[in-house]
Amino acid sequence: MDLVSNLALGFATAASPANLLFCLIGVLLGTLIGVLPGIGATATIAMLLPITFQLEPVSSLIMLAGIYYGAQYGGSTTAILINMPGESSSAVTAIDGYQMARNGRAGAALAIAALGSFFAGTVATFLVAIFAPPLTAIALEFGAAEYFSLMIVGLVSSVALAHGSIVKALAMVALGLLLGLVGTDIYTGTPRFTLGIREYADGLNFVGLAVGVFGIAEILRNLESEKTREVLMARVTDLMPSRDDFKRMLAPILRGTVIGSALGILPGGGAILAAFASYTVEKRISDRPQDFGRGAVAGVAGPESANNAGAQTSFIPLLTLGIPANPVMALMIGAMIIQGIVPGPNVAAEQPRLFWGIIASMWIGNLMLVVLNLPLIGLWVKLLKVPYFILFPIIMAFSSVGVYSVNANVYDLYAVAFFGLVGYLLLKLRCEPAPLLLGFVLGPLLEENLRRAMILSRGDPTTFFTRPISATLLAIAAVVLVVVFLPAVKAKREEVFVEED
Amino acid sequence: MKSISFDTTNALCGGLLTAVGLFFAWQSFGLELGTAFRMGPGYFPLVLSGVLTLLGVVILVQSARVHGEPMGPIAIRGMLFILPAPIFFGLTVRGLGFVPALFFTALIACFASHRMRPLWAVALSLALTVFSVLVFSYGLQLPYQRFGPWVRF
Incomplete structure (x- = not known):
């Protein structure tokens, strides 16, 4: 069996002492930032990217992936204990998880979340292992036109999943694409939009943009109103869920895993959507819908499994096509490029150790999280009490060092400040930054493939509609766009995102 | 109420995006545009800045109709x-x-x-x-x- 030997190679890679260590560091860091307020996985990974330079490619990607799913765990911990989701995907967990904690069942809620996540993570890891190779085979058939259409699907989905106004999200995509084009034109060598600054000839630094728009803008928002956070904490006792809990969490976990795995593959932030979808499903089919919002076990188990499965399967488009499904995946692409790996379908064939190592490390990382987090709960709870004004100078110092160490280019630091301001402005203007970052990453690729496709078709734009795969992809994009503009869906979508806030 | 009122946040947002779009368009005109067959460095950016400007105008127009929450304090x-x-x-x-x-x-x-x-x-x-x-x-x-x-x- 190919799958078995591939997975064996993966586990052999991921289980080397060094990689185990980096996986551990990753999940611990991830949990830490998931618990701490005001700093998300995106900003952390952006800051740590440069440091991973020094590591082997496999180790660095394993660590970054660990931060990502570690943050999901940490986020659910704070959602349950203090009703404050550390990551947006655990917002749903807060609804019933916090109520369970108030009923004195914090321990059980945490354990249910952890076990559900672990189960979903395990299943999703296998799904990635099963589906990645055939998808890679399809992706190898892709020409320039198909890549172009696929990226359009990705961008449109990111618009559909953004908060607030759809028109603004579309504008963010366009702005991101334009910013991505800053730098030297690859075909002619002409500098574009560099305002005469030679240091920007290689383009704007991706890490600088991400740190500014996600990290600094978030700090500024937190500084608007400084309040002491109330840590009204129930003491965490009795981690073991009762037999009744087990019976009631089983089906929601299974359903959550299925929903999450399917939605995670969608570009644009599947984990968040998956959690909401799972909650809605559980509430609808439950025989006791009145329990939801008052501490229903299913309301924790389902969404937690769904968001973890979604986080895991969002690696599928990254590993097979080199297309990021969300901002974190976009950063992973950045990390691969820094390491000299061209993301795309060739990774599986040319770097099997890397490819399968990452997949195997996801399962190991999830195991570590279950084993570590439940006993370490006390420590994370203490960290919740760290005041914010201690945190942000630390974040500022680390991000300055991090951004500078990418290219030792001081202009990147000026870009950080500039994009911090831009990011804050966008927050104030109620614009979502995620589509902007996705656009920024895809901008150069999109243009390159568009130009190549046009040259290949001798200037005939119908090439995008006459090639079957490309036409299908564009049709999907059009359907998604039409659907989000439908009045009924629009109203529902607004309702969902209001709940989240 | 007959009087025209604007949602300041959205008006500002639309205005800024329009301005940025126009700026990029103006910069794109300084570059070689080429044809659809052989696109020059300015072709794709010009299309994008056109889209951005258009979306900015749409947001600006909508700001007279849809109202959201106020902007809140600024840090x-x-x-x-x-x-x-x-x-x-x-x-x-x-x-x-x-x-x-x-x-x-x-x-x-x-x-x-x-x-x-x-x-x-x-x-x-x-x-x-x-x-x-x-x-x-x-x-x-x-x-x-x-x-x-x-x-x-």
Whole structure:
């Protein structure tokens, strides 16, 4: 069996002492930032990217992936204990998880979340292992036109999943694409939009943009109103869920895993959507819908499994096509490029150790999280009490060092400040930054493939509609766009995102 | 109510995006456009800036109809101290060297919060600098001068 030997190679890679260590560091860091307020996985990974330079490619990607799913765990911990989701995907967990904690069942809620996540993570890891190779085979058939259409699907989905106004999200995509084009034109060598600054000839630094728009803008928002956070904490006792809990969490976990795995593959932030979808499903089919919002076990188990499965399967488009499904995946692409790996379908064939190592490390990382987090709960709870004004100078110092160490280019630091301001402005203007970052990453690729496709078709734009795969992809994009503009869906979508806030 | 009112946030947002779109369009015209067959460096950016300008106008027009929440407070103090921190680091990391540049960067950032006491700020910045030097300079061997030419005797 190919799958078995591939997975064996993966586990052999991921289980080397060094990689185990980096996986551990990753999940611990991830949990830490998931618990701490005001700093998300995106900003952390952006800051740590440069440091991973020094590591082997496999180790660095394993660590970054660990931060990502570690943050999901940490986020659910704070959602349950203090009703404050550390990551947006655990917002749903807060609804019933916090109520369970108030009923004195914090321990059980945490354990249910952890076990559900672990189960979903395990299943999703296998799904990635099963589906990645055939998808890679399809992706190898892709020409320039198909890549172009696929990226359009990705961008449109990111618009559909953004908060607030759809028109603004579309504008963010366009702005991101334009910013991505800053730098030297690859075909002619002409500098574009560099305002005469030679240091920007290689383009704007991706890490600088991400740190500014996600990290600094978030700090500024937190500084608007400084309040002491109330840590009204129930003491965490009795981690073991009762037999009744087990019976009631089983089906929601299974359903959550299925929903999450399917939605995670969608570009644009599947984990968040998956959690909401799972909650809605559980509430609808439950025989006791009145329990939801008052501490229903299913309301924790389902969404937690769904968001973890979604986080895991969002690696599928990254590993097979080199297309990021969300901002974190976009950063992973950045990390691969820094390491000299061209993301795309060739990774599986040319770097099997890397490819399968990452997949195997996801399962190991999830195991570590279950084993570590439940006993370490006390420590994370203490960290919740760290005041914010201690945190942000630390974040500022680390991000300055991090951004500078990418290219030792001081202009990147000026870009950080500039994009911090831009990011804050966008927050104030109620614009979502995620589509902007996705656009920024895809901008150069999109243009390159568009130009190549046009040259290949001798200037005939119908090439995008006459090639079957490309036409299908564009049709999907059009359907998604039409659907989000439908009045009924629009109203529902607004309702969902209001709940989240 | 017959009077025309605007949602300021959206009006501002639409206006800014339109302006940015027009700026990019103006810059694109300075580049060779080419044809759809052989696109020049300016073709795709021009299309994009057209889209951006159009979307900006749509948001601007909508701002007269749809109303949202007000903008809320603005972190003036935060902006005054947070944004200069990386700029300061950029300006001084070569001259002063890694250690002093990082110390002052952290110190500047500290004052963004009105709850930070000066003594605490110095202590925190010192601890942070020591930690970073150990991790980045000695641990990860990043090739920066710890003390630059400006502070050498």
